Structures are given as structure tokens and as C-alpha cells.
Amino acid sequence: MVQKLIDWLDERVKIRELYASQMTEYKVPKNLTFPYVFGVLALITFALQVISGIILLMYYKPVIAHAFDSANYTIMKEISFGWLFRHIHAAGANFFLAIVYLHMFTGIYYNAYKKPRELVWIVGWVIYFVLLTTALTGYLLPWGQLSYWGTVVTTEIPASLADAPFLKSIFAAIGETISFWMKGGYKLEDLALGRFFGLHVLFLPLVLMALIGIHLFLVRAAGISNPDGYEIDKKKDTDKVVPFHPYVTLKEGAVAMWYLAIFFFFVFFNMSHFLPADNFEPADPLKTPPHIAPEWYLLGFYEVFRSIPSKFWGFIAFNLILVLLLLLPFLDFSPIKSARRRPLFFIMFIVFMFSSMALTILGTMAPTPTNAKLGMFFTALVFLFFLSLPIISFIEMGWSKIKGGQT
Numbered sequence: 001m002v003q004k005l006i007d008w009l010d011e012r013v014k015i016r017e018l019y020a021s022q023m024t025e026y027k028v029p030k031n032l033t034f035p036y037v038f039g040v041l042a043l044i045t046f047a048l049q050v051i052s053g054i055i056l057l058m059y060y061k062p063v064i065a066h067a068f069d070s071a072n073y074t075i076m077k078e079i080s081f082g083w084l085f086r087h088i089h090a091a092g093a094n095f096f097l098a099i100v101y102l103h104m105f106t107g108i109y110y111n112a113y114k115k116p117r118e119l120v121w122i123v124g125w126v127i128y129f130v131l132l133t134t135a136l137t138g139y140l141l142p143w144g145q146l147s148y149w150g151t152v153v154t155t156e157i158p159a160s161l162a163d164a165p166f167l168k169s170i171f172a173a174i175g176e177t178i179s180f181w182m183k184g185g186y187k188l189e190d191l192a193l194g195r196f197f198g199l200h201v202l203f204l205p206l207v208l209m210a211l212i213g214i215h216l217f218l219v220r221a222a223g224i225s226n227p228d229g230y231e232i233d234k235k236k237d238t239d240k241v242v243p244f245h246p247y248v249t250l251k252e253g254a255v256a257m258w259y260l261a262i263f264f265f266f267v268f269f270n271m272s273h274f275l276p277a278d279n280f281e282p283a284d285p286l287k288t289p290p291h292i293a294p295e296w297y298l299l300g301f302y303e304v305f306r307s308i309p310s311k312f313w314g315f316i317a318f319n320l321i322l323v324l325l326l327l328l329p330f331l332d333f334s335p336i337k338s339a340r341r342r343p344l345f346f347i348m349f350i351v352f353m354f355s356s357m358a359l360t361i362l363g364t365m366a367p368t369p370t371n372a373k374l375g376m377f378f379t380a381l382v383f384l385f386f387l388s389l390p391i392i393s394f395i396e397m398g399w400s401k402i403k404g405g406q407t
């Protein structure tokens with residue numbers, strides 16, 4: 001039966017040829033390390049988000065009068081297994097960002113952003129940006145206290161441009177316009193909720209789907225990088241490659257099972273981190289909760305923003321970090337790839353990773369003067385990482401010349 005179906009498809013769309021070219025005859029380096037699995041885990045999480053999101057969409061109501069009840073009563077209590085899909089979606093958002101951060105750190109460590117993979121990195125960066133916007137717009141939808149106040153804080157951030165030391169009135173007008181536009185008025189109301197809903201359930205997921213497709217196409221076109229930093233010629237170096245299926249599929253499939261086991265452990269037994277108690281209280285614009293901070297995946301940027309005494313420069317600093325991340329393939333122009341072969345880069349990578357984590361942890365703490373100083377120190381280290389890349393590149397270009405251009 002299955003054989004007949006495959007024959008039928010093969011006559012029409014050459015399915016066997018497609019399977020062979022994408023699976024059994026598609027070759028990848030045989031020394032790929034564990035962190036190379038994060039791309040596939042991100043794909044799995046995206047699928048979980050789409051499926052659970054579609055189910056939630058059937059019962060959620062995007063108007064202030066019903067949003068909170070539809071999320072917390074209809075979905076959680078009335079619909080069979082509604083709670084399960086809400087848990088999957090809420091935990092999935094956090095797992096998705098965690099996996100994407102790990103995937104980005106892997107790309108940085110192995111310098112997978114370098115020629116010929118610059119476009120893979122750039123499209124990945126756009127995915128990251130769209131993903132953050134998707135998380136931000138989804139956060140408002142349950143209309144709880146945290147959803148409301150978290151979004152108030154985020155939408156007020158562009159207004160900090162008014163703190164500019166020069167061209168004050170122009171920056172103030174730009175900042176306030178962006179802030180007003182994000183909120184859909186002076187206050188978050190039905191207009192904002194409707195817009196956030198439209199963006200979160202349709203526009204942004206469609207954009208993400210298209211971008212992920214382009215990202216995967218580009219990975220296939222450029223070939224996966226190598227942990228040792230050498231480009232493999234798949235035709236000549238036949239002893240250094242293995243077919244994608246069954247070698248990689250089996251290995252990554254096993255990791256995916258472990259990942260899903262951990263994911264569903266949280267979904268069934270430990271959801272208090274992903275659906276915090278404060279958000280089971282309906283949004284009240286007259287009652288500010290004592291601790292409002294953005295979600296953990298934005299805390300690093302938030303700490304950069306708040307530790308710098310001028311709001312204007314804080315705003316510029318965290319946006320600059322985002323831009324520098326995008327420009328990584330051009331800042332690091334050394335011909336040598338992979339932290340394994342680049343001791344100076346390795347040290348700066350550790351500094352960068354440690355500082356990013358420190359900023360995230362500081363973001364959860366009270367804004368005392370000592371914490372602000374620490375925040376500024378780690379912000380400076382993050383900038384030092386980006387600044388060091390062209391310098392390290394120049395030094396390494398000298399080394400590779402000594403070796404006769406061999407990289």
C-alpha cells in the first residue's frame with residue numbers, strides 16, 4: 001500500500017529523487033558536535049508553537065472585555081485539554097528563545113557567520129528580531145497584570161529618546177510618536193490588543209515561516225560549517241563526510257526525544273515559571289504591581305538600558321548591540337574560522353558569553369547603585385567583544401601570512 005503510494009507520487013513529483021538528494025545523498029561533515037542539534041530543536045519548537053497556537057486561537061477572544069476570561073477560564077477550565085495547549089504554548093515560547101540563544105552562541109563559537117554563510121547569519125538575525133516581536137505581542141494577549149504592565153514598560157522605552165543631550169525636541173517627537181504608535185493611543189486599550197493579536201497570530205508567524213524556509217535553503221546552499229573551521233570539499237574529502245540520513249537523523253532524533261521529555265516534564269509538572277501567579281490577576285491600569293521586569297530573554301538588553309544613567313544613551317546602547325550582532329560577519333574578517341583554532345577569539349567569546357549571562361542575572365535584581373555599576377561594567381565588556389573582533393582579525397591575518405596564506 002505504502003509502496004504503491006510512493007510509486008504514484010514518484011511518477012508525478014519524483015519523490016525518490018527528492019528524498020535521495022535531501023536525505024541519503026546529502027552529505028554533512030562527520031565531526032559535527034552536539035551543539036549543531038540546536039537548529040533542529042528550534043524547528044521542532046516552532047512546530048509545537050504553531051500547532052498549540054492554532055488550538056488556542058479557536059477559543060481566545062481579542063477584546064479587553066473577554067480576553068482574560070477566554071484565556072484563563074474558557075481555555076484553562078472549559079475546553080478539554082485546553083490547559084495542555086496553553087501550557088505547551090507558554091513553555092514553548094521560553095524554550096524557543098532559549099534554544100535560539102544556544103543556536104546563536106554555537107554559530108558565534110564556530111564562526112558559522114563567515115564566508116560563505118553571511119546570508120545564513122543575516123537571515124537568522126532577522127528571525128531573532130521577528131521572534132522577539134512575536135513573543136512581545138503574544139505576552140499582552142492574556143490581559144493579566146504582568147501582560148499589561150510588562151507591555152506598558154516596553155512601549156514606553158522609545159519615549160526615553162526625549163532624554164537626548166542634543167536635538168532634544170526632534171528626538172522627543174520621534175520617541176513619543178513610536179511609543180504612541182505601539183500603544184495605539186495614550187493608553188493600552190482594545191486597539192492595541194487587536195493589533196497585537198493580528199500581528200501575533202497571523203502576520204509574524206507567516207513571516208517567520210518564510211524566513212525559516214529561506215534560512216534552511218541558505219544552510220543547504222552554503223553547506224554546514226565545520227567545528228574544526230576547515231571547509232570540506234564534499235567531492236574530494238569523501239572520508240570526512242557522512243550521509244545526512246541515517247547518520248545525522250538518528251543522532252539528532254535521539255537528542256530530540258530527550259529534549260521533548262524535558263519539555264513535557266515542565267508542561268505537566270512545573271509551569272509556575274512560564275505562567276506566573278501574578279498574571280492570573282486581570283490587568284488593572286490603576287494598580288502597578290511591585291516587580292515589573294521584562295521576560296528573561298530581554299533582561300540583558302533591559303539591564304544595558306537601565307544601568308546607563310542617561311536613558312537616551314541606554315536606548316542607543318542596547319540597539320547598537322543588536323546592530324553589532326547583525327554586523328558580526330563583517331566585524332570578524334579573519335580568514336581563520338572556529339574558536340577551536342583561535343585562542344584570542346576564544347577568550348573574547350568567553351568574555352561575551354559570561355557578560356551576557358551576568359547582564360541577564362543583574363536584570364532580575366533591584367536597581368541599586370552597585371548593580372548599576374556592575375551593569376555598566378558588563379555592558380562595556382560586551383562592547384569590548386565586538387571591538388576586539390577587527391583587532392583579532394588583523395592579528396590573525398598577519399599569522400596566516402606567516403603560514404603562507406594557509407588558513
Ligand code: HEM
Binds near residue numbers: 040043212225
Ligand atoms: C526559528 C529559528 C531558527 C531555526 C528553526 C533555525 C534552524 C536552523 C537549522 C536547522 C540549521 C542547520 C543545522 C544547525 O547548524 O543547527 C541552522 C543553521 C544556522 N543558523 Fe539557524 N535557525 C533559527 C534561528 C537562527 C538565528 C536566530 C541565527 C543567528 C542570528 C541563526 C544562525 C544560523 C547559522 C549561522 C547557521 C549555520 C550553522 C553552520 O553552518 O554551522 N539561526 N539553523
